[in-house]
Amino acid sequence: MSPRFRQRQGRRVNRKAGKKASPAGKKRPRRQQGAFEYAALAALAMALLAFGVVMVFSASWGSSFLGQHDSYYYLKRELIFAVMGLVLMFFMARFDYTRLRRLAPALMVASLVLLALVLLPGIGHKTNGARRWIGLGLAGFQPQPAELAKLAVILYMASIMQLRRSRFTSLRTLLPLLSMPALACGLVLIEPDMGTAITIAITLGAMLIVGGVQLRLLAMPAMAGGVGAALSVLVSPHQAARITTFLDPWKDAQGAGYQVIQSWVALASGGLFGVGIGNSVQKFNWLPENHTDMILAIIGEELGLVGVLAVLAGFLLFAFVGYRVALKSRDPFAKYVAAGITTLMISQAAVNFGAVTGLMPLTGVPLPIISYGGSNLVVIMASIGILLNIAINPRSRVAAPGTRKFRAIEGGNRSRRYGGASGPGAGSRRRAHA
Numbered sequence: 001m002s003p004r005f006r007q008r009q010g011r012r013v014n015r016k017a018g019k020k021a022s023p024a025g026k027k028r029p030r031r032q033q034g035a036f037e038y039a040a041l042a043a044l045a046m047a048l049l050a051f052g053v054v055m056v057f058s059a060s061w062g063s064s065f066l067g068q069h070d071s072y073y074y075l076k077r078e079l080i081f082a083v084m085g086l087v088l089m090f091f092m093a094r095f096d097y098t099r100l101r102r103l104a105p106a107l108m109v110a111s112l113v114l115l116a117l118v119l120l121p122g123i124g125h126k127t128n129g130a131r132r133w134i135g136l137g138l139a140g141f142q143p144q145p146a147e148l149a150k151l152a153v154i155l156y157m158a159s160i161m162q163l164r165r166s167r168f169t170s171l172r173t174l175l176p177l178l179s180m181p182a183l184a185c186g187l188v189l190i191e192p193d194m195g196t197a198i199t200i201a202i203t204l205g206a207m208l209i210v211g212g213v214q215l216r217l218l219a220m221p222a223m224a225g226g227v228g229a230a231l232s233v234l235v236s237p238h239q240a241a242r243i244t245t246f247l248d249p250w251k252d253a254q255g256a257g258y259q260v261i262q263s264w265v266a267l268a269s270g271g272l273f274g275v276g277i278g279n280s281v282q283k284f285n286w287l288p289e290n291h292t293d294m295i296l297a298i299i300g301e302e303l304g305l306v307g308v309l310a311v312l313a314g315f316l317l318f319a320f321v322g323y324r325v326a327l328k329s330r331d332p333f334a335k336y337v338a339a340g341i342t343t344l345m346i347s348q349a350a351v352n353f354g355a356v357t358g359l360m361p362l363t364g365v366p367l368p369i370i371s372y373g374g375s376n377l378v379v380i381m382a383s384i385g386i387l388l389n390i391a392i393n394p395r396s397r398v399a400a401p402g403t404r405k406f407r408a409i410e411g412g413n414r415s416r417r418y419g420g421a422s423g424p425g426a427g428s429r430r431r432a433h434a
Contacts, residue, residue, distance in 0.1 A: 034328070034391040038093075040321045041391065045089065045369065045384045048314055052295075052370035053078055058277055059298040060291035060372065062284045074291055074372055081374040085381030092385025098395055100386070101162070101333060104155035108180055111152040114145035115187040132191050144375035146188050146196045150344055151383055153181045153200055154207070158336035161211045174217055178204070185225065189232040192239055195355075195363025199347045201225050206343040207336050210326065246361035259294070260358050262287040266297040267308075267357070274304030291372045293364055296356040311370070315349045318342070325391045334396035341383045 053075070060074035067073075118124040118131055125135035125142050133142035160177055181204055188197045205218060233239045241256040249257030266282040269275065280301045283290045290298050300308045322342030329335040345368050352367040354360030366373050368380050390396045 033394070033397065034325070037321050037325050037328075037391040038388050041318070041325075041384060041388055042089075042093075044314060044318050044321070045381065046086075048369040049082055049085065049381075051311075052367075053082055054277070055295055055299055055302075055370060056291050056372045058302065059280065059283050059295055063290065066285065077374070078372055078377075081377045084374075085377050088378060088382040089385035089388070092382050093388035095385070095389060096395070097334060097337065097386055097389045097393060098331075100155050100337075101159045104152070104159040107148075107152045108156040108184075111145060111149040112180070112184060112187065115149055115184060118145055119187070119190060132193055144373075146191070146193055147375040147379040149184045149188065150196070150200055150203070151341075151379055153184055154203060154337060154340035154344065154383075156180060157204065157207050158333050158340060161207070161336055162331075162333035171217060171220060174208075174213065174221070178221055182221075182224075186228065189228055192232050192236045193364065194229060194232065194239055194361075195351055195365035197225075197229065198351060198363065199344060199365065202347040203340050203344045207340045210336060210339045211332075242361045242363075246358070249358070259288050260355075260362060263294055263297040263356050264358060266294075266301040270301040270304040270307075272304045273306055274300070274302045277302045293352065293362075293366055293371065294356060295371050296352060296367055299370075300356075311367075312353070315346060315368075319346045322346075322387060325387060329390060329396045330399040331396045334390045334393070338387055338390050341387050344383065345380065 056078045057072075057075040061071040064073040065071040114134070118134060123134060124131040125133040127133070132146060133144050135142055157177070181200065185197045185200055188200070201222075205222070208218060209215070233243055241252075245252065245256040245260065249260045251257065253261055262282060266280070266287055269281070275281075280290075280298050282301055283298055287294055287297060296308065296311070299311060303310075319342060322338060322345070326335050326338035326342065329338055348365055348368045351360060351363055351365045352371075355362045355365065366376050369377065
């Protein structure tokens with residue numbers, strides 16, 4: 001070797017050594033993978049929760065004083081649910097999501113049993129023409145099994161799809177997978193609860209698309225679901241009235257169309273920046289369900305269009321980060337669960353936005369995290385905890401054996417395509433040359 005070549009090699013070695021060197025011989029701490037998604041999802045969940053507690057109090061203090069003679073009645077209960085939700089969220093964030101594979105079938109069966117119990121007289125509590133709650137008599141707490149069924153369906157579908165790990169290419173292989181979720185949707189429609197059935201169906205469709213199911217195969221299950229929804233509307237006068245009201249609210253402005261018209265009045269009164277937090281007029285028994293399903297209308301009245309758009313931006317950001325977690329997951333179970341939870345959250349928000357603004361019929365779907373309600377809030381916060389665990393759990397970034405083999409084959413073909421050597425000897429020759 002020439003002296004000049006040795007001198008160049010020495011400079012390269014010195015530069016590499018200088019880059020690797022660190023003060024006091026300590027290694028630089030590596031940033032944990034998924035830290036950005038974890039921090040963003042946790043911050044969004046807590047911000048929406050804090051905002052929801054404030055808006056529940058603002059929307060309910062007048063009606064709660066007139067009804068329960070306690071302006072803080074709904075606030076105190078919402079704070080209890082919020083604390084329960086936060087505890088569950090951070091517990092599930094530390095709970096290894098892979099254990100949920102084994103628990104998914106039992107959770108699915110338990111949710112089906114609870115959905116059936118709701119329909120029994122004396123057990124199910126009926127309100128506004130729907131029997132959706134189990135009356136326990138515990139300080140007025142009435143759990144809603146349909147909320148648990150949403151999460152159970154996601155975990156059950158993900159566990160079955162992960163076990164098969166094959167594309168569903170025919171209805172013969174697809175329909176058995178949908179039997180249990182379809183039964184859950186059927187029980188929910190009998191309550192009746194059209195909004196929850198719609199969100200479950202949207203979530204199922206998103207998970208199947210992520211699993212590689214072709215859209216043409218989803219046409220028949222979608223048609224069957226549409227037929228079931230139509231039969232539910234024909235059987236239930238309450239739901240039929242909501243459909244006719246959606247088409248023409250002014251036809252029965254003092255009856256079935258009253259709620260959506262008062263929602264429009266609230267949104268119109270807010271203008272661009274709103275009348276100020278706490279200054280709503282519609283919340284004084286003008287707008288029904290102002291602290292639950294219709295809380296977005298109160299937000300629009302008090303904070304204006306800016307407040308509504310801020311809430312919309314929060315859910316869109318949640319969708320971006322949640323689907324980012326799903327895309328980065330190489331474990332099929334983690335990918336399906338992350339996509340399902342994110343779709344569940346966003347579909348509920350979309351249905352609520354549509355109902356409050358009159359773009360969809362009223363369905364009784366609350367605004368996630370923000371609306372008052374114990375069952376929905378606790379289940380949603382627990383679901384976000386599972387999403388947080390997937391974001392930072394190293395197991396979610398480990399591909400299944402079949403996936404790893406496929407990627408290895410794909411990489412080998414790519415090396416041949418670009419003229420690289422293949423075979424076991426190629427790697428050893430490259431290492432020896434290096």
